[in-house]
Amino acid sequence: MIIAIWGRDGTGKSTLADALGMLFIKQGVTAIIDTDLTQPTLPTRVNGKSFSADASLGKAVSGVGTEDAAKYLHQHPKNKRLFYAGLTDRDEYLSYEHGLEAADAAKTFMEQCTSLADTVILDLSGQRTDPFVPAALSSADKIIVPITPNVQGVCWLEAVKPFMEVMKTYGRVLPVVAMITHPALDTIEKATDIRFAAALPFVREFRQNGGDAGSTPAAIRYYKQVQKLYRKLTEVAT
Ligand SMILES: Nc1ncnc2c1ncn2[C@@H]1O[C@H](COP(=O)(O)OP(=O)(O)OP(=O)(O)O)[C@@H](O)[C@H]1O
Ligand SMILES: [Mg+2]
Secondary structure (H helix, E strand, O other): OEEEEOOOOOOOHHHHHHHHHHHHOOOOOEEEEEOOOOOOOHHHHOOOOOOOHHHOHHHHOOOOOOOOHHHHOEEOOOOOOEEEEOOOOOOOHHHOOOOOHHHHHHHHHHHHHHHHOOEEEEEOOOOOOOOOHHHHHHHOOEEEEEEOOOHHHHHHHHHHHHHHHHOOOOOOEEEEEEEEOOOOHHHHHHHHOOOOOEEEEOOHHHHHOOOOOOOOHHHHHHHHHHHHHHHHHHHHHO
């Protein structure tokens, strides 16, 4: 199954990808691909490992692409069924270029990952320049779209609607309201005219502790909502 997470910058996509990944590993091998080719997140997501630039997703989607996606999937040291692909901190951005052909290489890479992992989670960038966006939106089984309940969130959604139509995402999108500070979900649904698949609360501790919120009430509410989303995603697959 391919799950894409696509939304505006900073709406909690990577945090959600990691939380969902921890649930999907119960079912099999899970690969999380951080497709943002502007920031090296691999060293923080696969702690304690040093990567050569040759193991970077940037290399995998440059030029004609790769025939061996496995080379770019890195096992999490504590979760044997969890793998990550992304940029390394050794990437030399000038050593390769990502032109329009990168979208073809990204599509091939994504397809190869589906034969290597039971679940592929595409942690997409909000930027149209992300080479994975076309392939992910046209063929992901489900597209989770985190939307913040404010002007920026609603404007982003309005701006991408025509693109979603072109990519025929209808019926595959699971909108999620993100970073809500009060639980008036019905008010938000009325104002936006959207039925949300989950409502992810704002968890102050995520900011303070670099993603580790322990078991504070807000964190518990957050993970309950991630479980709800997980159930919806797995219902679809059966
Ligand atoms: N539910 C939440 N409540 C509060 N803070 C959050 C929540 N989810 C994520 N964060 C924090 O917000 C910041 C951005 O989160 P994250 O990196 O997951 O977003 P993103 O959408 O992947 O961002 P980018 O577009 O830059 O990749 C991080 O500091 C993260 O710890
Ligand atoms: Mg991110």
